Amino acid sequence: MPTPYNLDVRNSCTECNVRAERIFCNMSGEAVATLDAIKFTGIYPKGSLLFVEGEDPRGVFILCSGRAKLTTSSTEGKTLIVKVAEPGEVLGASATILGKPYEVSAETLEPSQMNFVKRDDFLSFLNTHVDACMHTAQQLSTKYQSAQREIRSLGLSQTTSEKLARLLLDWSASSGEETPKGIRLVVLLTHEEIAQMIGTTRETVTRILSDFKKKHIIEVKGSNIFILAKKALEGMIST
Numbered sequence: 001m002p003t004p005y006n007l008d009v010r011n012s013c014t015e016c017n018v019r020a021e022r023i024f025c026n027m028s029g030e031a032v033a034t035l036d037a038i039k040f041t042g043i044y045p046k047g048s049l050l051f052v053e054g055e056d057p058r059g060v061f062i063l064c065s066g067r068a069k070l071t072t073s074s075t076e077g078k079t080l081i082v083k084v085a086e087p088g089e090v091l092g093a094s095a096t097i098l099g100k101p102y103e104v105s106a107e108t109l110e111p112s113q114m115n116f117v118k119r120d121d122f123l124s125f126l127n128t129h130v131d132a133c134m135h136t137a138q139q140l141s142t143k144y145q146s147a148q149r150e151i152r153s154l155g156l157s158q159t160t161s162e163k164l165a166r167l168l169l170d171w172s173a174s175s176g177e178e179t180p181k182g183i184r185l186v187v188l189l190t191h192e193e194i195a196q197m198i199g200t201t202r203e204t205v206t207r208i209l210s211d212f213k214k215k216h217i218i219e220v221k222g223s224n225i226f227i228l229a230k231k232a233l234e235g236m237i238s239t
Helices: 029-038 093-098 119-128 130-156 160-175 191-198 202-214 230-235
Strands: 039-044 049-051 059-065 068-073 079-085 105-108 112-118 183-186 218-221 224-227
Touching (some): 029 039, 059 119, 160 202
Antiparallel strands (some): 059 112, 218 224
16 A cells, blocks of 8 residues: 555554564454454654643554654653554553553654554553463563663763763664674654764754764764764763
8 A cells, every 4th residue: 555655554453564573563353353353543744743741641642654753841841752663562551551641741753653542442452362461561560671671771871972872882782783784773854863872962862963973983874873883882971
């Protein structure tokens, strides 16, 4: 099915050829068929706001393709990016299960396909299918561990350079591609958004990345960052 965003749209979960690779979606055929019956599939352009921090939960969004950023804001208007969600993740699950307001805002970083499931339907789905409930718990546990790592990184890092080095190493471990030049990262975030991930300013991120380039630790080409000297980044991190 062609789209204005050249997305490979999957209208049926039962026919999805990558379902087995994803924690939540890798369920029994019966559970997936039920999910197909209760979901609403949509294509969202870059910058689409899925839900807002403090809003009552309407349901969950299952990210099929694309990426989304999860952000939280202070009363002074300062924004922190909590996580960049990847395909296969369920957004808004904890708020939907608890019946409490969304604790973050979710916005697409690129054209994305989402499956939306209403709150009542999602809760009934979890109550009916044990594997769906278990896979949701596994994903929430993964997010908890990730949050703990982020807190450790922000709280224990001595310098902003160390925080940025940790972030690049985390990205290389989770989504980096080995190339003859080095580890290739596709970074869709602006310098402002990277700053929001590590609690600093855009100017500081720009300065540190420029310093990394001068030292031949990284190379930047468009949205691609190549890690040329991984050991140099690792050497910046205090134990």
